Amino acid sequence: MAHGTTGTGHHPFSSGRAPGRTRRTRGLLRLTVLLTCLLAGLVTAPAVHAEPAYAAYLDLPSVNGDGAGGGGLHPALPLDPDELRVAVDQARAANIAPQRYATLLHQYWLAVAARNASIDLAAWDPDRGVATNSHTFIQVYVNYLRLNNAHPDFYWLGLAGLAGGSFASGFFDMGDVSAIVSVPGLHQVGNTVADLLRGTPAELLDLLPSDIRLLATEGERLTAADLSWYQTRLMIMQKHIFIDQVPMHEAYAAEGQAAIEEMYRAGVLDENAVLAWRGIDGGTPAGLADAALRMTDREQNQIIADQWDATSSGRGAMGRVLTYVSTVAGKAAVPGVRAPGVFAPTTITAGTMSLRTPLPAFNWADRDTRWNYITNDLLPRYLELSVNQAVARPILAEPFSDKLAAGRLLRRLPDLIGDMTAEWRLTA
Known part of the structure; x- marks a missing residue:
């Protein structure tokens, strides 16, 4: 027998495990490494922030301001005053120029006015x-x-x-x-x-x-x-x-002259x-x-x-x-x-x-x-x-x-x- 070999003919450092099992082990190791990298990427990558609510409502024209149609001022705007208020407050906090959220602001006070008047703004359609x-x-x-x-x-x-x-x-x-x-x-x-x-x-x-x-x-x-x-x-x-x-009257009743001045700036x-x-x-x-x-x-x-x-x-x-x-x-x-x-x-x-x-x-x-x-x-x-x-x-x-x-x-x-x-x- 040649020096350094055994009677079985295997390499002295062989584990003796079947080749298929070795491949499975290596696959698990690769998967573990991949998951570790992905997790590391999630931790270190910059967070993706949701777009603020007001962003979709900037620069909208008032297309129903003359009262000829149903609903509010623009179909893209919600009619719920609470939802509108969130967007208005966000626009204010972001120091957006009032002219850019003018229709949003007007729609907010209009929705407040309709709610306080017990009027269903969505159903109010002269036609x-x-x-x-x-x-x-x-x-x-x-x-x-x-x-x-x-x-x-x-x-x-x-x-x-x-x-x-x-x-x-x-x-x-x-x-x-x-x-x-x-x-x-x-x-x-x-x-x-x-x-x-x-x-x-x-x-x-x-x-x-x-x-x-x-x-x-x-x-x-x-x-x-x-x-x-x-x-x-x-x-x-x-x-x-x-x-x-009515919206300007409700605005003054709720927030005083400051609300009027905001509507003026807008x-x-x-x-x-x-x-x-x-x-x-x-x-x-x-x-x-x-x-x-x-x-x-x-x-x-x-x-x-x-x-x-x-x-x-x-x-x-x-x-x-x-x-x-x-x-x-x-x-x-x-x-x-x-x-x-x-x-x-x-x-x-x-x-x-x-x-x-x-x-x-x-x-x-x-x-x-x-x-x-x-x-x-x-x-x-x-x-x-x-x-x-x-x-x-x-x-x-x-x-x-x-x-x-x-x-x-x-x-x-x-x-x-x-x-x-x-x-x-x-x-x-």
């Missing part, structure tokens, strides 16, 4: 019709008065609540459509005007405003489709006003609006009155002016007929305020003849004349009321359902028709 939206339509005005009674310095809300009673009454009057598509109040008003015009000399008829002639000639042709269209237009404007005005509010809030924050009678004027100006001349234009020019002649009927029948439930036809009656003269009618010489849908009525009658009477809170509080605290019932056209129709016929004065 879904009157039956679906009637509760929300009323709830908007209930909420105006709720906020004003909790914060008497919020003058605009009180005015919106009182004027809203008349507005909402007219809205539901237009829903009183019978099986033969007859609207009792509206048709009677139109027929009464037509009868009065038959006895008016042609020389004067030619000088009458076109709205009066349209009411007489087209009023009886109103259809259910016309009324439904008009009600949808009113619901859109109502939601637009809520989207604009571009949600303009200089006119922030000056109004600075006046409210100052608390002086002059500041509160100025704020009421500025907010009313914002509502009427910035927010819904274009929508009134589109409504009055829509659906052929019926847009003018319906907006004028609203003017004839409208009278805000503010003590001392005059009906539009009393404030600005239509008076015309031809030679020695003159005609004085109780019909308004303006249409509420027209910007300049609407603003003239607001600033020279409606707003001054409301400010007089607001100065005397002992008188104002019981009026503003009256249940909205009572205000709604008192404003219904069918309830007021005998007096309205009586005034129209008694005050139609022709002199030669």
Whole structure:
């Protein structure tokens, strides 16, 4: 035998284990090494941080700010105020410029406003019709008065609540459509005007405003489709006003002037609006009155002016007929305020003849004349009321359902028709 070998022929340092077992052992060793390396990599590699909630909501445009669609301002934004608040707080903490999270911020306060008003923002869609939206339509005005009674310095809300009673009454009057598509109040008003015009000399008829002639000639042709269209237009404007005005009131109620200034820096509010809030924050009678004027100006001349234009020019002649009927029948439930036809009656003269009618010489849908009525009658009477809170509080605290019932056209129709016929004065 050769030196260094055994009788079996194996190498002296061989373990004697089978080759398959050796391969398995080596495989286990390699797996152990690999797992150790992977674990070491997990410990030493940089942690992957989740993207903050606000990041997905930066630079979003407000695509539903005009109230025409359902839901909130942008479909990518949640509607839950708690979820939105997390994102707003993160954006604030990260020192993000407010302009970049403007729509997120606005949506947050809008969601707060809807929750506090007991309104389902997700279901609030004017295109879904009157039956679906009637509760929300009323709830908007209930909420105006709720906020004003909790914060008497919020003058605009009180005015919106009182004027809203008349507005909402007219809205539901237009829903009183019978099986033969007859609207009792509206048709009677139109027929009464037509009868009065038959006895008016042609020389004067030619000088009458076109709205009066349209009411007489087209009023009886109103259809259910016309009324439904008009009600949808009113619901859109109502939601637009809520989207604009109520979030800033809720923001101030919750976080004071700092929240208003943030909305201003974000571009949600303009200089006119922030000056109004600075006046409210100052608390002086002059500041509160100025704020009421500025907010009313914002509502009427910035927010819904274009929508009134589109409504009055829509659906052929019926847009003018319906907006004028609203003017004839409208009278805000503010003590001392005059009906539009009393404030600005239509008076015309031809030679020695003159005609004085109780019909308004303006249409509420027209910007300049609407603003003239607001600033020279409606707003001054409301400010007089607001100065005397002992008188104002019981009026503003009256249940909205009572205000709604008192404003219904069918309830007021005998007096309205009586005034129209008694005050139609022709002199030669």
